[in-house]
Amino acid sequence: MAQRLKRKPQILRKLRRFSVRLSQLQDIGGFRIIVHRNADVDSLIQFIKERTSGTEDYSIEKITDYREKGRDDTGYRAVHMIIKRNSYFLELQIRSRIQHYWAEGIERTSVIYGYHLKEKEGAPEVIAYFKELSNAFYEIESGRQPDSNHKIMIEKLRLACEQIIKESEKFKVFDSFVNLDVIKALKEVEGNSKELNNWILVFDWNQGNFTSWDKVSLDPEEAVKKYVDYENSFPAEDGFEVVLIGSTNVETVSKTHSHYFGIESYDHILENLDSSIVGFSRKIDxxxxxxxxxxxxxxxxxxxxxxxxxxxxxxxxxxxxxxxxxxxxxxxxxxxxxxxxxxxxxxxxxxxxxxxxx
Incomplete structure (x- = not known):
């Protein structure tokens, strides 16, 4: 379990993309639950419906299910539930593990490539690859195997996309495991405490490394004030990203924010389908x-x-x-x-x- 403050650059990009006012965004407050299987997603939705039924504090305003067809633009799959609590809107994302595995893959590739693929930035071929991979994962999760023609198409796309990414002027901001020493340093500050800690991390996208990290107060007002001070000192337009996160174990940060910590190898940026299935299977068994x-x-x-x-x-x-x-x-x-x-x-x-x- 981990938490983070939604970053200002993220919010600004979304406002521009959808041409909406800040008051219209329904996911400034949000949370995500990852369950084992697609069937567990349905069970959880039913559970939440039952628990919110007849209560004055919570109401379900909208449920959007992207699982069967995936989002038209990228193939993203999950269920999004808009929940209203005392006039505030919260977005709950519910994903199965295989849907989350796909989402981590596109996030990691976005960092390596230098474009926000989930926001339809970058070459159409790279976005198409992830869309087709999502379709294949859906077949597998539904108990069916993708046909051979689909597998061949995905492999051709993968090879073409690897070349596109390698030729990108933004490619390879990271060196392998460049940032693991940061976790060791934070671990020393954390000590043996199992209490929640707030951390501010400053990542420099120009260099591909952390320029600063700091343990901050658990008091919300003090923590946010510190966050604002850091954002002013390290502006997003200069290539910095300021992240305020909370965790009871700092090693969790390397999992919840894994795209900051480098990759193992540039030999194969994108997994082929068989490797993806093996990788996913090993993660869940x-x-x-x-x-x-x-x-x-x-x-x-x-x-x-x-x-x-x-x-x-x-x-x-x-x-x-x-x-x-x-x-x-x-x-x-x-x-x-x-x-x-x-x-x-x-x-x-x-x-x-x-x-x-x-």
């Missing part, structure tokens, strides 16, 4: 607790003969994981973790697969 355990053991180099007890994992490394016993058993069943004589270690023979999971 173990729970988040299991992923956290893998990441912790990997970070601390518990491979082969270097072992650790479950008590140490529970009481020191992974205190916040409620499902630790079942998650660990799942990792053992999948042969990702080896359990022997009361201690645990990562399976060195599964190193590549483990690193794909995390």
């Amino acid at each position: 173990i729970d988040i607790g299991a992923v956290q355990i893998l990441a912790t053991l990997h970070r601390r180099h518990f491979w082969g003969k270097k072992t650790v007890t479950l008590d140490t994992i529970k009481n020191h490394f992974c205190k916040g994981i409620l499902s630790i016993d079942s998650s660990m058993q799942d990792l053992i069943n999948k042969d990702l973790v080896i359990y022997k004589n009361g201690v645990y270690s990562l399976n060195i023979q599964k190193k590549r697969i483990i690193e794909q999971y995390i």
Whole structure:
């Protein structure tokens, strides 16, 4: 769970794009829930309808379902629900994991390419690729396989788009893993606290790195004042982005704002369809607790003969994981973790697969 202040440049771009007044925007306050499957999206919608029925505080004003056909412009899929609370409008986005996986992909590519693809910036071919990939994902999520002609078309688009992106004058603002040291620095400031912290990060799009980061007050007025001070010091028109986020674990920031932290390789900017399916499958076939355990053991180099007890994992490394016993058993069943004589270690023979999971 993480939160962030909606950024001023985002709001300004949306006002210009839709030619509306600020008072007409319905997603200045918003939130997103990611569930496992499309069927869970329907269950959640029904749950919210039941909980808001007959209450004076909340009312559902509008539901827009982009799942079956996708948005005409990009192929974006999700359900958007406009909820009114005491005269304020909030937008709730509900996505399945595969829909979120697609959304992360287009966001990451936008950063590498240098254009806001979700806002129809950039070459039509690149937008078309993501639209067709979204259609293929929808088929897969519906229990069907995309036909061979569709797969061939997606692959041709992918190859053409990679070339377009590489030739872009804005291409490759990042170097691989350029910003991971920032997380280490913030982690030291955070210490062992599990309380919510507010952070202001300043990202320089000209250089592809963070120029400043600061821990700020939890008091809303003080935090926003600090945010405004930073925006004045680092203006968007000069290529800076000021982000105010809140999180109980600063490592979460590298997941919720992953596009700031570089990419692994420029050899294959866009996944082919089979790689996308493999990548998605690996992300969802173990729970988040299991992923956290893998990441912790990997970070601390518990491979082969270097072992650790479950008590140490529970009481020191992974205190916040409620499902630790079942998650660990799942990792053992999948042969990702080896359990022997009361201690645990990562399976060195599964190193590549483990690193794909995390």
